[in-house]
Amino acid sequence: MIVCWILGMGSAVSWNTMLIIGDYYYKLFPRYHPERVLTVICQTFAIGSMAILTYKEAITNTPKRNIIGYTLFCVSTLILIVLDLATSGQGGIGPYIGICVIVVAFGVATALVQGGGTGDLSFMSPEFVRSFIAGLAASGVLTSALRLMTKAVFGKSDDGERNGAMLFLGIPAFVGLLCTFLCAFIFPKLSTVKYYRMKAASEGSQTVSADLAVVGIQTEQSQAGDDTQERLSNKQLFFQNIDYALEAFLGHLVTLSIFPGFLFENTGKHQLGSWYPLVLITVFNVWDMISRYFPVVKCLRLPRRGLMVGILIQFLFIPVFYFTAKYGDQGWMILLTSFLGIFNGYLTVCVFTNAPKGYKGPEQNALGNMLTLCLHCGIFAGVACDWLWLIGKESF
Numbered sequence: 486m487i488v489c490w491i492l493g494m495g496s497a498v499s500w501n502t503m504l505i506i507g508d509y510y511y512k513l514f515p516r517y518h519p520e521r522v523l524t525v526i527c528q529t530f531a532i533g534s535m536a537i538l539t540y541k542e543a544i545t546n547t548p549k550r551n552i553i554g555y556t557l558f559c560v561s562t563l564i565l566i567v568l569d570l571a572t573s574g575q576g577g578i579g580p581y582i583g584i585c586v587i588v589v590a591f592g593v594a595t596a597l598v599q600g601g602g603t604g605d606l607s608f609m610s611p612e613f614v615r616s617f618i619a620g621l622a623a624s625g626v627l628t629s630a631l632r633l634m635t636k637a638v639f640g641k642s643d644d645g646e647r648n649g650a651m652l653f654l655g656i657p658a659f660v661g662l663l664c665t666f667l668c669a670f671i672f673p674k675l676s677t678v679k680y681y682r683m684k685a686a687s688e689g690s691q692t693v694s695a696d697l698a699v700v701g702i703q704t705e706q707s708q709a710g711d712d713t714q715e716r717l718s719n720k721q722l723f724f725q726n727i728d729y730a731l732e733a734f735l736g737h738l739v740t741l742s743i744f745p746g747f748l749f750e751n752t753g754k755h756q757l758g759s760w761y762p763l764v765l766i767t768v769f770n771v772w773d774m775i776s777r778y779f780p781v782v783k784c785l786r787l788p789r790r791g792l793m794v795g796i797l798i799q800f801l802f803i804p805v806f807y808f809t810a811k812y813g814d815q816g817w818m819i820l821l822t823s824f825l826g827i828f829n830g831y832l833t834v835c836v837f838t839n840a841p842k843g844y845k846g847p848e849q850n851a852l853g854n855m856l857t858l859c860l861h862c863g864i865f866a867g868v869a870c871d872w873l874w875l876i877g878k879e880s881f
Contacts (some may be wrong), residue, residue: 486614488672489606492551493620494627495664496598497557499657500527500591501625504745505632505766508759509650510584512747513576521746521871523588528590528865535600537859539719539854543847547605547692552668559661561590566654574647598664600857603837607853608690608846609681611838614853618834619777624660625770631656633763685846689716692850716847723855728789729840732796732832733856734863739799740829743806744769746873748822757815765822769850773828777834787835793799799828831858 501521510519538545599621606613635649672678685692723730748765752854756765778880779785787795802825809817840856841849 486612487665488675489613489616489682490620490623492598492602492664492667492672493560493617495555495620495660496595496602496617496624497621498624498628498660499562500595501628501770502562502654502657502838503527503588503591505628505763506593506650506653507745508636508644508750508763512646513574514581517581518586518746518750518875519581520749521868523585524741524868524871525744526585526864527592527595528589528868529860530589531595532858532865534596535854535858538596538600539851539858542600542604542851542854544691545601547601547850548603548673550597550670551605552665554594554601555661555664555668557590557594557597559658559665561587561594562654562658562661564590566651566658569651569654573593574644599861600854603857604691604850604853606840607837608685608849609678611842614838614841615777615780617833618837618846622770622774622830626767626774628656629654629763629767629770633760633767636760636763637759655657663716668797681846688845688847690847690850692847716845716851717772719851719855721821722844722848722852726840726856727854728793729836729856730859732792732836734866736799736806736829736832737835737860737863738757738867739796739802739872740825741864742823742873743802743867744822745866747806747857747872758835765819768819769822769826769829772823773830776827776830779831780834780838787839789839792832792835792839795828795832799832802814802828813843833861 498775504520510523513519521740563583570579572583589611600770602617603614606617609672632649632653635653636646639645639652673682679779682690717725745762748769751761754761780787802821803819806825809821813821837853837856841852844852
């Protein structure tokens with residue numbers, strides 16, 4: 486489970502780094518709404534790539550897909566550092582376009598590893614899926630904590646924001662390299678992983694054949710493949726789980742219509758000054774991660790019907806955030822952001838651990854990919870709705 490947790494963290498740490506150094510990019514590009522624009526670009530290419538990969542998931546080599554994704558994260562982050570060094574940390578449209586191009590690579594890498602990782606783990610133990618999803622949130626906590634530290638250390642120097650951001654970007658590059666190593670040499674050799682992959686192969690899965698061959702059980706997979714069982718089509722799986730798909734979509738639509746753009750640009754100025762948006766992002770990430778462990782306690786596991794009720798309640802955050810930003814102080818906003826993180830993390834892990842139950846390995850893999858695609862569609866819709874907060878403002 487530790488390996489799954491690290492792989493989950495690696496699948497999101499590069500993008501979370503881009504979000505958490507948003508204060509640096511707002512300083513360089515104050516007129517270009519970097520948090521909102523870069524998120525739209527990333528999610529556009531993530532959804533496009535993920536849609537293709539979801540359609541082809543039955544014949545895609547999932548382990549190789551994950552390795553390529555983590556490698557792309559590592560290389561793209563290094564290029565981001567080189568770009569800043571080459572431009573000496575100057576603003577302007579040229580460097581901004583360069584960053585946008587790198588974010589395209591982040592979107593493709595996200596589609597490769599998050600869809601591939603979720604699908605691969607969905608036919609294993611629910612604890613593996615929970616650890617992977619908790620790792621996604623842990624990447625936010627890690628980047629938030631380290632960003633607060635670098636801001637405290639470098640914040641008062643002349644070039645402190647830039648030095649802190651560059652030091653900070655080295656972390657996701659290292660994590661991407663570590664995850665590539667784990668995917669290539671450690672994860673496929675774990676006895677539990679081999680057991681579940683052999684079981685999936687016996688049920689007709691073609692996505693794990695390469696890794697089974699690497700660990701010396703190609704013959705067994707081939708013999709199982711001769712007696713491939715029929716599986717539900719993606720269309721059948723989608724309609725059988727349309728409630729889970731809607732919950733993944735709607736939950737992240739609400740969250741991303743507030744986080745991070747609204748928290749950076751629409752919460753006003755308070756006593757915390759430039760620390761305020763960083764504190765809000767950190768609070769969200771901490772509670773998002775903690776709440777993903779709530780279902781470990783059996784009495785806190787939501788039934789299928791209860792999930793939709795929770796998602797509908799989540800929509801109340803939109804007017805509450807609006808009035809809190811307009812009339813409340815920073816204490817109320819921090820408390821409200823905590824609850825947003827709790828709802829997002831708790832409902833997400835419930836959806837992804839409940840949905841695959843009762844299906845065969847190939848169907849669980851397909852369902853994991855489809856739910857991840859719905860989640861990212863919700864993120865994209867939420868980011869698009871996030872622009873509505875700017876209507877009537879001079880910066881629109």
